Each structure stands twice: as C-alpha cells, then as structure tokens.
Amino acid sequence: MNLPSPANPTPGVSAHDTLEQWEEFVRQRYDPNRKKEDFRNYETATPGVREFYRLNHSLMTRDFVLARKRKYLPLDKMRMGVWEAMEQLEALVDDSDPDTDLSQIDHNFQTAEACRRDGRPRWFILAGLVHDLGKVLCLLGEPQWAVVGDTFPVGCAWSDKIVFREFFDGNPDAQVPELQSRLGVYSERCGLDRVDMSWGHDEYIYHVMKPYLPEEALYILRYHSFYPCHKENGYQYLMNPHDERMFHWVKEFNQYDLYSKSNEKPDHTAIRPFYEDLVAEFLPAAVNW
C-alpha cells in the first residue's frame, strides 16, 4: 500500500519526536506517585509539547471536527489488516528516527502483553493491541496535533481539567457564545455518543473497529485519551448512566496504556502467534480505514 509521507507541521520536529514527547508528557502528568501539588505543574512540558498543545487547542474547532468526520468516517480510504497497519506505524517511526529503540508497535505489544499478564479477557488484550492504530492518520497526511493529545468535547465550554486550557483562547470557537456555555449544543446527560470529541486517533480507530469488537473494547478505543474525564472527572454532566458503567473499562485500561512501557523490547517473533490467533478470532483479514 502506498501512503503519502507523514505530515510534519513543525519544522525541525519529526513526527516521531512529537509522538514520543507527548506520550512522555502524559505519562509524567498522570504518574500515580506524583504529589498533588505538582499535578498541574507543566514545567515538565518541553517546548515541543507546548507547541503541540498550542496548535491542538487553537485549531481544533467544532467545524474542523465535523469536517474530519465527513472526510474519514466513510472509511473509504483503504482496506488493510491489523498487521499491515502495525507495519505502517512502524514505518512512520523508522522514517523519522531510525535510532529509536522502542516504536509504536512495541508500545502496542507492551500494552497488550501487560493486559495478558494480568489475565484480562481476550477482547481487552486485543483492545490493548489495536488502541493506537488510529495513528495511521499521520500517514494519511494528518498533522500531529490532529492525531494525538488529550481529547475533549467540542461544541461546549472547555473544562478547566484540560491540560493547557489557556491555549483555547486562540480557538475561533471561543468567539461563538452558543459553543461556550456549559452544555453548548448538548443537553444534560445526553450520553457521550451524541458528543463530538476532538478529532484524533481514538475516534478514528473506534469507527474502524466498531463492527468487530464488543462495546467495552470500543469504549476503551474511543475514550482512552479523554483524560479530562477518565482521570479528572470532568464532563460528568454529558455522560449517561451507561457511559458511567462503561468507563469502568476505560479507567481499568489506562494503567496498561501509561505504565506498561519499559525499555525491554518485546520479542515479536515469540509473541506474534498468540496475537495472530487473537486478531483472527475477532477481525477479518482486512478492514476498512
């Protein structure tokens, strides 16, 4: 499959650097051993991470999200299987930083292996394996700021729980009063399925996997970066009781996403047969992207 080369919005900052910096920042920010008083201390954010959030928060308008959904959610861009998507992600990293020792595919395997070690159900382990495959958006030409980062609802007031909240001052939606009330275009406890989330790899992989995975797994895929909610309890007023029940799984999953990373490279050859069986159990050889 021929894909365009990765879009790189910030000159001098590679796609891989941005992904890595953002993920390291998130890991530090949500470190369970971190003292309360340090929690909103953003000094650990590198200039690259700050610039990433400045772009994300100032450009992620409701119109942008709706346009991206119209563009991508017909899922008519390509057909490929999970393993091909993994290889494409690997290529993204290799292109931009051949010296890196841990890649996106390692992160996927490490997350899934941590779930497996804890005896999680097979669908949960599979969610671990595929949760970040939506990052292939980078290979479809999407800029980093529209692929990764904490997610949040658009179309209503931005919560103070969102990291770098101040960067929303530059977002054109800040000038639209109907989008700036607590509920905005939504109603009290309308349910998250009716809420448009900021565009990124979470929403995309949710739709790609929707026909095949159980609902609990789909919640994990769709909301794993919704830190303002699953870590900081913001936006409860948009959730219905079903969301609240399902978020049990989103919260359970987060520990594996954040803390499974070690410098030990997974032995792909040894573990791949288990995952080939697992993928084949739930997914066809190729799916629509």
Ligand SMILES: [Fe+2]
């Ligand atoms: Fe992710």
Ligand SMILES: [Fe+2]
């Ligand atoms: Fe992840």
